[in-house]
Amino acid sequence: MALDGENMERQSGVKSIRALERGLDVLLAIRAAGAEGLSLNALHRQLGLPKATLLRLLQTLAGRRLVWRRLADGVWLSGVAGAAAPDRVCRMAEIASPLLVELSAQVVWPSVIAIPRFDHMEIIETNGQVARFDFAALGPVGAKLSYLHTATGRAYLSACADAERDAIIARLTPPDGTAEQREQIDAIIAQTRQRGWSTRLPHHPWSDRNRQTVLRDGKNSIAVAVNGENGPIAAINITWPARRAVVEEVALRHLSSLQGIAARIGRLVDG
Numbered sequence: 001m002a003l004d005g006e007n008m009e010r011q012s013g014v015k016s017i018r019a020l021e022r023g024l025d026v027l028l029a030i031r032a033a034g035a036e037g038l039s040l041n042a043l044h045r046q047l048g049l050p051k052a053t054l055l056r057l058l059q060t061l062a063g064r065r066l067v068w069r070r071l072a073d074g075v076w077l078s079g080v081a082g083a084a085a086p087d088r089v090c091r092m093a094e095i096a097s098p099l100l101v102e103l104s105a106q107v108v109w110p111s112v113i114a115i116p117r118f119d120h121m122e123i124i125e126t127n128g129q130v131a132r133f134d135f136a137a138l139g140p141v142g143a144k145l146s147y148l149h150t151a152t153g154r155a156y157l158s159a160c161a162d163a164e165r166d167a168i169i170a171r172l173t174p175p176d177g178t179a180e181q182r183e184q185i186d187a188i189i190a191q192t193r194q195r196g197w198s199t200r201l202p203h204h205p206w207s208d209r210n211r212q213t214v215l216r217d218g219k220n221s222i223a224v225a226v227n228g229e230n231g232p233i234a235a236i237n238i239t240w241p242a243r244r245a246v247v248e249e250v251a252l253r254h255l256s257s258l259q260g261i262a263a264r265i266g267r268l269v270d271g
Contacts, residue, residue: 022049023057030067030078035090037075068094071101072126072141088269089115092234093124093141095268099261100127106257109240109250112138112145113226113265114152116160119171120144120209121153121235138239146210148172148185151198151221152235158192159225159232165189172208181205197255198223198235199247218242222251226262228270236262 025047030038038046043054058076061067065079070093080091096113103111110128114121123145128138147153147168157165169185184204192198199222200214223237238258240250 019057022047022053023061025049026054026057027061027066027078030076033077035077035087037070037077039073039075043076068097070125070141071097071129072123072139074129089124092265092269096125096234096236096265099265100125101130103127103257103261104130107238107254109238109254110138111236111238111258112152113234113236114145114156115234116156116168116232117144119168120146121150121156124234144209146208146214148204148206148208149200149211149214150237151200151223151239152237154188154192154198154200155223155225155235155237156232158189158198159227159235161231172206174206177206196224197251197258201247220245220247220250222247222255222258224255224259224262226269227266233266233269236265 026043026049029043029046040051040054040058043049043058044051047054049057058067058069062069062079067076068079069076077090077094079094092115093113100111100113104127110126112123112126112128114123116122121144123139123141123143125141126139145152147157157168160168169182173182181204188202188204200220203211203215218241219239220242221237221239223235225232226234226236236258238250238254
């Protein structure tokens, strides 16, 4: 039968290191939580350790890349070095998180990074909580974005291979969708590919997810694809109140920063 810590200490006569035990308890709790992660409050309730102690332990573990803290909600998750087989999505979010902080320091407006799913894009991280203008917290993590009606979705849709794009559009086409409306999508994609970045304008008539929200929320966005070795793997945006600036102005001022962050994420994910 396996010996617990107290029995092993009693038999060996060697005292255990309590701080190390606590650190391992924190690490194992976060690993057990999986993709859901644990907040500081949840760790406090589960382990019964003071929050100040937990913060010191978490910072130590984070310094070794065993855990990391998601910007969007402050949840702690297992890091690349702390998982036997890191989930690709979690790894991408962990890589993107500090780079989104860097982007926030360069751009006053918040951003999200989202990955492709069957019929939508899914937000995996956002710097909305640290952006200097908190006009709206973007997200949350797990929120579904339209391929057709958001700059983020259009950035990915325009960058992916023709076969993938045709399959996505086929899934989104309503029963009464017309050839002319499909041509409108093709025109949007062609324009996006030509200039290298996307926007949510012009609006498209299909009632895919998020359309009414996009029409009414008073915001604008630009976005670019995050490219890996074999093509796009995600998209990243900048969102701001439409009354504050026009699309071309934001693109002129901040597109290079957005593209630079996207390129670095792509290199690190595939590195």
